[in-house]
Amino acid sequence: MNRIYVDNAATTAMCGEAVSAMLPYFSSAYGNPSSLHSFGQEAASAISAARSAIANYLGAQAKEIYFTSGGSEADNWAIFSTAAIGAKKGKKHIISTKFEHHAVLHTLEKLEKEGFEVTYLDVYSDGIVRLDDLRGAIRSDTVLVTIMYANNEIGTIQPIAEIGKLCREKGVLFHTDAVQAVGHVPINVNEEFIDMLSLSAHKFHGPKGTGVLYCRTGVQLQSFINGGAQEKGKRAGTENVASIAGMSAALEKSCNEMNANAVKVTALRDKLIDELLKIPHSRLNGDRKSRLPGNVSFCFEGIEGESLLLSLDLKGICASSGSACTSGSLDPSHVLLAIGLPHEIAHGSLRLSLCEYNTMEEIDYILKTLPEIVERLREMSPVWERIVNGGAF
Amino acid sequence: MAYSEKVMEHFANPRNVGKMDDADGIGEVGNARCGDIMKMYIKVDKGIITDVKFNTFGCASAIATSSIATEMIKGKPIEEALQLTNKAVVEALDGLPPAKIHCSVLAEEAVKAAVADYYNKNGIAYDDKEFKCDGCCHSCELENEHK
Numbered sequence: 001m002n003r004i005y006v007d008n009a010a011t012t013a014m015c016g017e018a019v020s021a022m023l024p025y026f027s028s029a030y031g032n033p034s035s036l037h038s039f040g041q042e043a044a045s046a047i048s049a050a051r052s053a054i055a056n057y058l059g060a061q062a063k064e065i066y067f068t069s070g071g072s073e074a075d076n077w078a079i080f081s082t083a084a085i086g087a088k089k090g091k092k093h094i095i096s097t098k099f100e101h102h103a104v105l106h107t108l109e110k111l112e113k114e115g116f117e118v119t120y121l122d123v124y125s126d127g128i129v130r131l132d133d134l135r136g137a138i139r140s141d142t143v144l145v146t147i148m149y150a151n152n153e154i155g156t157i158q159p160i161a162e163i164g165k166l167c168r169e170k171g172v173l174f175h176t177d178a179v180q181a182v183g184h185v186p187i188n189v190n191e192e193f194i195d196m197l198s199l200s201a202h203k204f205h206g207p208k209g210t211g212v213l214y215c216r217t218g219v220q221l222q223s224f225i226n227g228g229a230q231e232k233g234k235r236a237g238t239e240n241v242a243s244i245a246g247m248s249a250a251l252e253k254s255c256n257e258m259n260a261n262a263v264k265v266t267a268l269r270d271k272l273i274d275e276l277l278k279i280p281h282s283r284l285n286g287d288r289k290s291r292l293p294g295n296v297s298f299c300f301e302g303i304e305g306e307s308l309l310l311s312l313d314l315k316g317i318c319a320s321s322g323s324a325c326t327s328g329s330l331d332p333s334h335v336l337l338a339i340g341l342p343h344e345i346a347h348g349s350l351r352l353s354l355c356e357y358n359t360m361e362e363i364d365y366i367l368k369t370l371p372e373i374v375e376r377l378r379e380m381s382p383v384w385e386r387i388v389n390g391g392a393f
Numbered sequence: 394m395a396y397s398e399k400v401m402e403h404f405a406n407p408r409n410v411g412k413m414d415d416a417d418g419i420g421e422v423g424n425a426r427c428g429d430i431m432k433m434y435i436k437v438d439k440g441i442i443t444d445v446k447f448n449t450f451g452c453a454s455a456i457a458t459s460s461i462a463t464e465m466i467k468g469k470p471i472e473e474a475l476q477l478t479n480k481a482v483v484e485a486l487d488g489l490p491p492a493k494i495h496c497s498v499l500a501e502e503a504v505k506a507a508v509a510d511y512y513n514k515n516g517i518a519y520d521d522k523e524f525k526c527d528g529c530c531h532s533c534e535l536e537n538e539h540k
Binding site: 302303304305306307310311314323332342343344347379380381382383384385 | 401404405407410411412421425426427428429430431432447448449450451452453455456
């Protein structure tokens, strides 16, 4: 059976350019970048080139790029460092949103246990933060605002430039988890007043286990891993040379082809959204316009997301769900609850995340298959029976 | 988390799915907020469960446990159906992931709720203690135990 991969928000296939860029650093150019001999310098120059290239695509300077093991590490680092520095000045208030990635939320929860106060901004039913809410939340002891660039489940893009501008005016540091956005939408850390940014290579056809924390010059950054002098002594450990080279190649390709990819993927997305909305008692989660090109997030009333997901898998369609059953907890996704969906409806969620490798033929197959599965699951659902009979859940 | 082949087989091809217009007993357990509802219909003749149907809203393991539970009680005397334990359901499915054990509890409770309904409709006295389900699943408590 041919498989259709529509879970690109979870991870992506690596592009050929990234694979090719990595290979030499496994075999011939295997030196340690810290070594002074030619093997080492080969590796060091690969890292240096990657640092410059990645900085360039973000509108940053090479010295502002810190390589990490991925987005989660970058989020942890940015938040813990800023919090620790703020605490020394007696600033122990952080502003974030209700629907951040767990890499941010769980880091903030840990800080709350250590005496920090966190304001979680509402994201409303459209999944977008309001500037007025942010303005009202900033206090004299606010040390950090951390708001994701685009949400991983519902794909809504936040007004980052306006948020950044407001934070700059108020003198508060602004970090954004841009893991879902980098390589997919244009980002410029200067024009958008971003002080710190997290990204992850495998979300734009790069390798897993590698990412970046961008930290603006002048913003204090504490050491995260102690040891050698790598990353200006702030993040010790021999660099993942191959992955860094692969990340750079993937970002270069994604950024160079961003416009064409966005046009193609948006067309696929909109076809899916238009057709799926025709299924009765279905809804698109999150704002339709301010949305990542590849994100389709739906809820289908009367069915449960995991059984939908596994039914799709049996038909060769690989997607994702925010249902409780897929998360291993009793509650459905915090993102779907944050946009105000009742538990009953949030359980029936499905995320299809597309990329430029998907085709219209695949979308047609999904549109032929998915409604049949929804109908089959609804036929055996006592909840659907109640909905049809005009009752509540 | 991975399901056994047996779970996937029952999920993909559930037995005895459907409603029953002339059911002698109907049991419904769970709640939509928690993400699982099982509704079980039984037909009883001379103390034997001659037919069973189910409708389930829930994950793959909820559908699979409902399906196998209907197979395990169909054609059996009511007394025997009441002996069905969630453990037996789990074993019949070659195991369930720890977070999914509550689905097997729901299946056991759905059977008991259907029998209790049959007893109530026919004025048959029974001991409440044998029917630990009160119409609401214990999935929340069980989930907490797993944590």
